[in-house]
Structure formats: structure tokens, C-alpha cells
Amino acid sequence: MKRKRRLSTPGLSHVDRGGEARMVDVSDKPATLREAVARGHVTMSAEAFGAIKEATLKKGDALHTARLAGIMGAKRTADLIPLCHPLLLSHVDVTVAPASGGYDIEARVRTSGKTGVEMEALTAVSVAALTLYDMAKAVDKTMVIGEIRLISKRGGRSGDYSA
Amino acid sequence: MKRKRRLSTPGLSHVDRGGEARMVDVSDKPATLREAVARGHVTMSAEAFGAIKEATLKKGDALHTARLAGIMGAKRTADLIPLCHPLLLSHVDVTVAPASGGYDIEARVRTSGKTGVEMEALTAVSVAALTLYDMAKAVDKTMVIGEIRLISKRGGRSGDYSA
């Protein structure tokens, strides 16, 4: 019940009793190993799909650019998401693979820290998806970025999670 | 035909003949007024939806934080997307509104520049969506960010577009 009194509504940890946004205080939490996996999808036309595939077959740059942007994006999470705590990421891996009418993106992020890395994994997926979109936007303006969600989460007080 | 010979595949403007990623040369393009509108959606549980709504009714911070993060994210686009040209945005507006099982996000971006602002609008939507997710993630781990797409685009050589 202690938590309910402190927050305006159950669970919105970034909002205090008065409804004001704030960065949660994690000072007293121990630094533990944490991992999060997130996924997303970019749906595109057969033409855009083929153009990226063909470019990838030659030198691999199209998908690689998306993967690299995702890795770098993960490191910028606390700059982008106002109430995110800065974390020292110990591992970031992003994969991009062809899948049903487009490309699947998956990011795996690890840290030894006081908060989880869900936002870092989701940010990696989002930035990789935006980059893939940027590569193919001259071919297809109807692409859709979607299904960005948390797949699993390990470590931390709130326990493990698997979608 | 000139364009086809220069690129490895029709339309992948960020990939050259050899399959290497590069930043398109827009040196000779005139700076014109351009606008792009993008939208996305965050699907969430009734509990998360309600928690954000309740916090918003009090002080408005939950949705406002997402909107502000989207505006700031738009300004960071060229930092995040490797091959994006830097642009001086002359207007960014982000709205977040309750809609079917979650929240709709819309971003409108304008510039006077040599390239379009699709990526800036899509980045604004993505960062706002990630921020909304961050606000409610303690309540609901099954949220999904999706339907991020271009709604319309005005200005520039390639003509106007409307989804």
C-alpha cells in the first residue's frame, strides 16, 4: 500500500502523487545484471523488399546500416526518453531479417545496473526500423513500422518476464 | 535512366552502385518549404490506458511528456538516422490523443530545406511512443507500438503524397 500512497495512480512510476512527471529514484536499488529483448517489424512493398535484399546481397550495407543505427540508438536512450535513467550498456545486439512482407528487427540489450533495459531494447528496434525506412523510402511511401514490443526481460526486483 | 545507372537498384537512394551506403548528394537541390505528417499508435491494457488518463486529468504530465519528447526527438533525427541530412526545422507539432485501446500519436514537421521531413515526423512519433511506453511500462508489459507511417508529404521535387 505504501506505493499507492506515493503515486497518483497505481503503477505510473514516472508520475508522482500530484501528477507531475519525474525520474524515479533508484538510488537504493542494487546494480544487478539485466537483459531485455524487443522486436518490431517493417512492412513494405515487394519492390522495396527486393531493393533492400538486392543491395544487401551485394555489400550488405542496407541491413547493416539499420543494425548499426539500432546499436547506436540504444546508447542514446537516456538522451531521448526524458525520464529514463542513464545506464552503462554492457551488450547490444540487433538483428534484421527478412520476414512476411518486410523485415523483422530484434534487439538484445544487457547491463549491470539499477534499472532494466526495456527502453534501450525498444529504442534500438525503433531506430533500426526508422533507418530501414529511410533506406527504402524513395521506393515505397506506404511502409509501416509496427509490432514494436517487449519479448522478454530478466533481472531486477520485478522479476522475469516473457511475452 | 541516368538514375538507374547510378544506383545499384532502382530507388534505394542511400545505396550507390556498388552497394555501399552513402548520404545522397542534395547540393544542387533548391531549399523549398516542405511538410510531413506521420502517425502511430500505442496499444495498451485498459489499466495502463486509465492510469495515463488519470494522471493526465490531474496535471497533464503523462501525455505532455510524450509530446515534448517527440518534439525534441524530431530535432535529433540526423543524429540518429545515419544517412539523414541535417535540417533546420521551422515547425514541429506532436499530438497524443486517446483512441481505440490506447493512444494515437501524430507529428507534423515543416522546414525550408533541400530534403523532405518524413524521417523527422516519423522519428517524432517513434520517440513520443517510446516515451508513452516508458510512462506506463510498470503497469503493462504487453503494450505494442505500431502503425507508424507517413500520412502526407508536401513540397520537394518528388511531389505531394497523401496516404
Added chain:
Amino acid sequence: MKRKRRLSTPGLSHVDRGGEARMVDVSDKPATLREAVARGHVTMSAEAFGAIKEATLKKGDALHTARLAGIMGAKRTADLIPLCHPLLLSHVDVTVAPASGGYDIEARVRTSGKTGVEMEALTAVSVAALTLYDMAKAVDKTMVIGEIRLISKRGGRSGDYSA
């Protein structure tokens, strides 16, 4: 006495014996819990004060934007202040409240780290004050940002401090 010989002048820890600026070596210091509180004030005309108050009553965005900018600014401290050590902030809270002819700003920052967070708290106040100024500058060009100072400091070798 050891310290006096190492520095060009007593106390300027960021300046070595030869007068050259440098980042202090904190490698051997333990990481301990630290907290700093800073305050500042933006003095403005009654018209500007009222305009912000009115906007705040409606949706809360005026003051909220300043608070959020302060929180994000705290996370950028080591990017802005040349000789500041990067720190993983575990908590940042910024409040903005009406007070004698303007608005008072207070920032509270915590970390588990090798150096204190005074600069982070002062940066949060400064960026929040600049943002409040930016909101009201079309109404009042005579606003003054001032009284930015350290209120208290806990943790670390140099002991606690209270203004």
C-alpha cells in the same frame, strides 16, 4: 600540504600546478551515495507571470516543459561542463513554483558515484530557468534569471553542506 603542492592555487581542483585545466582524477575514490539540491529564480513582469500561470491552469504545459527540460539537462551536464565527470544519475526531481515576482526552481539530484552532483543540480535549475524564459520571452524581455546556488549537498569525502 600535499594538496597545495599539487595545485597551482589552493582549491581549484580542475587546475594543475602549471595553470592548466584538467579533469580531476577520481579513480581511487569509492562510489558512494550523493545528493545535491540547488535553487534558482526567474524574475518577471506581472504580465509574464500571469500568462504562464494561466497556461498552467489549463494544461500545465508551461511549468511542466521547464521541469522536464531541467531533468533532461541534468543528464547532459558532463556534455556541457568541460571538466565534469560523467555520472549515472539515479534520481532527478525538478519543481517550479510561483514565488515573489516570478517562479522558484528547485532541483534535487542523486547518484551512486565517485563525485558529487552539485553541477548536475545547478545545471538542471539553469536549463529549467532558460526554458521558462523561452516560454515567456514574447511577453517580457526584461526577465532575469538569478539566485542560482547550492542549497545542500550530502555524501562524499568533503562532508555534508547546507546553505
Added chain:
Amino acid sequence: MKRKRRLSTPGLSHVDRGGEARMVDVSDKPATLREAVARGHVTMSAEAFGAIKEATLKKGDALHTARLAGIMGAKRTADLIPLCHPLLLSHVDVTVAPASGGYDIEARVRTSGKTGVEMEALTAVSVAALTLYDMAKAVDKTMVIGEIRLISKRGGRSGDYSA
């Protein structure tokens, strides 16, 4: 009257009718030459004042570090202030000089752009002041940063201003 209807309150150009923060649309404004001058002051103990002066006499690094941080800070303004438009600064000059119980800081910023550079000049002063504070904080914890204000402003539709 047109403006009044568009805004929730006269003059808060960054807040729309509904009270929501936004980035003002300057798409239709011409790019003109603009200049702003801002000033501020860091009040400190005689000991801190002397320590900085002594270090400066040797190699000049103490004041120089503050000036350089101010110049770099000006370039980061749109990253820090949420609703600021990005601008291509064509000139930034920061001076730091001993004055009544501390140091005076002045910043002069110029651009050819669609909006003024008040915030860039004020940000330069703020970051220079914070850096000076950082240099002397081991000697004096009672320093106060204050009197940060706009001195003059030239160019743009709203006309010239002089404090």
C-alpha cells in the same frame, strides 16, 4: 486580434489555445540577420575570486575554459531548450571579466535565420557561469549565479530591443 485567438494567453508563443506546448511555426518568416547580447554574473568569495585570478594569470585556463564552454553551449541550445528552433550560428563570442565580487559574463551571438538568438546568448552565459562555478566550487560553496538577462537584440519582425 488574430494572434490572441490562436494563443491561450497573449504572448506565450510556445503555448497554443488549448494550453499545449509546441514549437512555434516560423516557416513563413524570412531569414534575416539577427544578434543578441546577454549578460550574467557569478558572485563568489574573495578566496575563490583570487584562486581563479591567480590561475588565469599563469596560463589563462580558468576563464578560458568558461568562455569556451559558453561558446559550445550556445551551439547546443536547441538540444537543451525543448521548443527552441535549431539555428546556424554565424558568430558566438563570450567574455568573462572580473567585476564587483566575482566575474561578469557577456555573450554575443549572431545568425542569419528565421528566429532570434536570445536563447543562444542566454544559454552561452549560463553554461559559462556553470563552468566558472565548477572551477571554483572546491574553494567556495556559496557562489551565486545571477543577473542573467538580455541586454540587446537586433533584427527580426519584433524590432530591436535594448535593456
Added chain:
Amino acid sequence: MKRKRRLSTPGLSHVDRGGEARMVDVSDKPATLREAVARGHVTMSAEAFGAIKEATLKKGDALHTARLAGIMGAKRTADLIPLCHPLLLSHVDVTVAPASGGYDIEARVRTSGKTGVEMEALTAVSVAALTLYDMAKAVDKTMVIGEIRLISKRGGRSGDYSA
């Protein structure tokens, strides 16, 4: 002669008469098309050279990562070099190719702006070289980054230059 009197020493345009660093005032200069080409070299052991080559033959990621980092680095130049003016780059191209005992790096940068893009081209080469070093540092600790220099420069008042 006018210039000589303004500067402390002939040519150090970033240093004023008093010896203080500043950002040159380019407010009155017209925006013209400018280009700069810079080159550099990373010398490495046969083992490191082969490891990068082998990885590149498979998926191209080793050299591609360096090229992409160079492109992104060019966009960060004004953030890194204190007195550099921000510029809107209209084109950045980085190539990395095997050459006498290591890899040659070349960057070509274009803008329509008030100052040249030498620093952007040199920064692109430097960041690409550092990234290549990072890829191979586990194999070879004796690598040397060198020969970073301006190859050519076009546009602007000071005329064209070719090494």
C-alpha cells in the same frame, strides 16, 4: 592590412588580438557551394589487415562500420571542434580501401554555407579511422592512424586548393 590589425598573429582566425579564442564572425559571408576532400591512413599488421579483409568478404561489416561512423562523425563536427560553425551538410561520402600495409580512408563533404567543410571532411576521416582501429584492436595494438590531411577544397572567398 585590416585583417592583421584585428588578429594577434596573421592567420589564426579563431584567435583575436588579445589572444582569446572565439568563433569567427561569418555573418556577412554569402552562403555558397563548398566541397572538401580529406584523406588518412591506418597502418596495421598483416594479421589485422587480413582479419578485417576476411570479415569484409563475408558481410562487409568491418569496413562499412568505419564508413558509416565517418559519415555520422562529419555531422557531429561542430559539437566536437569548439570554434567550428554549425553547417547543414548536403553530402558526405566516405570510402575505405586496402592500401600499402593497411587501409586508406577518404571523405568528401559538400555544403551550401558560409564556411568551408575542411573540418567536416577531416573529422569524417578521423572518426572512420578510429572505428577501423576499434574493430581490429584485439588483434593488433601497434596500429597507427596517420597522414590525415586536406586533399582539396572548392568554393568560398579564399579560393580553391589542391594538395
Added chain:
Amino acid sequence: MKRKRRLSTPGLSHVDRGGEARMVDVSDKPATLREAVARGHVTMSAEAFGAIKEATLKKGDALHTARLAGIMGAKRTADLIPLCHPLLLSHVDVTVAPASGGYDIEARVRTSGKTGVEMEALTAVSVAALTLYDMAKAVDKTMVIGEIRLISKRGGRSGDYSA
């Protein structure tokens, strides 16, 4: 042999078996004290050398600007080098000294972390060299940045290294 199977080629720790770039997983490595020293050189004409020297004798700003840029650059390493892990630097020192036909630059960086700080030291040297170049480029367009290399490295599993 375990390592060979995991990597596509011996030693390219940032490239996996399939040739894809990734950020090495250091989650299980302990945080230990690490130090790296790197050096580089800027070769320039007697005129440029003298101009910097003269400016330095007056106020010290020319060399100081380079040193400060190097310190700040070290803190941006993980932003610039795609696969670098973020680290909390506990010490950065950069020196710039006249030497055979130009200036020598040395950077010393320390951290308590899971990976070494070679890249941070090399980045500090590179950014300081670029800044020195920027200061003198109006006098001499034939300057060459070179000899950027690791001098020594302490701490971490791979043992100490001295060039």
C-alpha cells in the same frame, strides 16, 4: 579455441561468426581500474607553428582550446565509435607541446570499468589534433595529423601493454 569458434576471424571482437558487427558482450567482466595513454602529432609549417606559439604566449588559448576539446571528445567516444561501450571516465588529461615541426599531443584516460579506455585516449588525441588544425588552417593548408597510436595500457584481462 573457444574464441575462434565464436568469431569469424581471430581477434575481430566486434564481428561475429557471420561477419556481422556487434557490440561485444562484457556483462560478465568485472569492473577494474584501467588506464590508457595515446599520442599523436600535428605537422605544420613554421608560420603556423609560430602563429600558435605566439597566440599561446599571450593568453594560452590556442593550445588550451585543443586540450579542452580533447578532454570533451574523450567523453563522447561511445557516441562516435559505433561499437564502443559507454564508460564513466574517472580521469582525462590531455597535453599539447611543441615538437619537431609541429605539436605533440598526449592523452591519458582512466576508468573503473568493464572495458579498456584505448579508444577514449585515441579519440581525445584525434579531437585535440583536429582542433589544433582548425586553429591554424587559415595559415597552413598542408598540415598533417599523424602518428596517432597507443602508448600504453594497464588493467583488464588482456594484460598490460607498452609500445
